[in-house]
Amino acid sequence: MAKPTASIGKNENSTTDNSVDRKGFISWMTVGWVAFSAATGGFFTMMIRFLFPNVLFEPPQSFKIGYPDDFTKGMVDIRFKKKYAVWIVRDQSGLYALSTVCTHLGCTPNWLNTEQKFKCPCHGSGFRKTGVNFEGPAPRPLERFKVYRAEDGQIVVDKTKKFQQEKGEWENPESFLELA
C-alpha cells in the first residue's frame, strides 16, 4: 500500500524535516479537540446550572396555622406570607386564606393596614381585604385556598385546592371557615 504523502506546510522531499509528522499531528489534534470540548462542555454546564435557582421555595402545600382564637376579628394576618405565601383574613363571620400571588403578573403585594388594602409594588394593582381587585391592571381577584378544621381543632390551609371568585367558587363552603 502506498504511503500517504501529504504533510503540512513543508516540502516533503526535505530530509531534515523537523515538522510534525502525521502521527504527531493527529495526537496534537486530539489533545486540542479534547481541550476544546472540555472547555465548551464546562461552559455549557455552567450555563445550564445558571438556569436553576439557588434558592428553592417549596413549602408544604397543606399546613396548620393555629386555633381560631389566634386570629383577631377584622385583621389580616401576615405571619404566613413569608413561609407559605398566604394571608389569613379573619372577618366577622369567619376566616379565609388568600393567595399572595398578584393575579396580574405574579408579584407579591403588600398589606397596607392604614389603607385597608393589598397593594402590588409592580404595576400598582390594589385588592380589598376580601381579595377583590379594585385598582390597577389586575384582571381578577386574588385566589383563595381551602380551609378546614383538623381533628385537634387547629385550622388547616390546603393550597392544592384553590377557589376563584370570577368562577363563582367563593360560594363553595370549603373556601372559608365559619367561626362564631
Added chain:
Amino acid sequence: MIDIIKHFINVISNPTISFTLLTVLAPLLFPPTDWFEKYHFKFGFNRLWKKEGAYFMFSCITLFLIAGYTDEFAIKILTKPDNIPIVLMFYLIPLTLWLAMNQAYNNDERLARGEAPLEQNDPKDKVLVWPDLVYIELICLLLFMVFLIVWSVYIGAPLEEPANPAATPNPSKAPWYFLGLQEMLVYFDPWIAGIIFPIFIMGGLMAIPYIDTNKKGQGYYSFKERRIAIFIFMYGWLALWVYLIIVGTFFRGPNWNFYGPFELWDAHKVEALSNVNLSEYLWVKAWNQGLPENILAREFLGFVVVILYFVVPPAILAKTYLKEFYLKIGSTRYSTIMFFGLAMLSLPIKMYLRWTINLKYIIAIPEWFFNI
C-alpha cells in the same frame, strides 16, 4: 427660586400633563403637515436643530441634572447604579437626534435651493462590507466590552440578594430598558402588554421597509421629504417608548404611584384609583342594572368598540383624506399601516382613559383571560 422650579417640574411631571405636553409638542417639533410647519417656524422650533439649539438642549439637561444631584430625593434615583444608563441617555438621545435633524435641515435648505444633498460630495469610491466594515465593528465591539467590564467592576454591578418570593421590593422596577414595557403593563392585560404588543413592535419595525417603499431620502438626510414617516416614528419612539422609560424611572414610586422627580417617596401617599370596566359603566352606571350572566352579552359594547376602532377610521380615511395615498399603495399595504398605526395609537388612548375616567378594560373577560 429653585424650589419653585422643582415644584413646577413635579407638577408637570404628572403624566396627564407631561404626556399631553409631549403629544402637543411632537407635531410642532417634527411638523408632519404644512399647517404645523407654519407654527414650527413661527415659534422657532426649527432653531432647536441649529447650533444654538444644541447649546440650549445641553444646558437644559445639565441644569436639570444639577438640580437633581443637589436634591435629596432626586439624587437617590439619579445615583442608583441601575439608572446610570438613563442619565447617559439624557445626553445621548438629544445628541443623536440633533445630529440627524441638523443634517436633514441643511439638506432641506440645499434641496429647496435646487442643489444636491450634501452627501453627494462624499467620496465615490466603495469599500466592502467584509472585511472593511466588519473589522471596524469587531474593534468597536471589543472596546465596548472592555468599557462595560471596567464599568461594571467599578460600580460593583448591582446584583441583589437571592430571590425571596416573600420580599418584593417596593416599588419593584424592571431593568431600565424594560420600564416602557412595565408601564404598558399598567394599562393592559399581561397578555397584551407583555406578549402581543412586543410582537407588534418588532413586527411593525420589520415591516417598515416593505410598506414604506418611498425612495426619497435614501442615502441622504432629509426631513421635509419624509416628514410624515419621521413624525410617526418619532412620536412612537419618543412619546411611547423613551417617555415611558422616563416615567418608569423617575415618576413611579412606592406602590407604583406617581411621584414628581423631586418629591419624597411617601409610601402612604393615598391615591384613589378604583377602576371600572366598560361593561360596568354601561350596565351598572348607565342602565342601572346588574351585569348580565352571559359573558358575550355583558361585553358586547366592548367588542363593538374594538371592532369599530379598527374598521371605521381606515375605511373613512381611505375614502376621504387619504384617498390618493390609498390608491397609490394598495389595500394590503394600506391596511397593514392602519392596523399597526391604530394598535400603536391605542396605547395613549388607553392611558388617557385610565387617567381620566379610571377605565380598566374595554373588553373584560377574566374567565377566558381575555381583556383588552
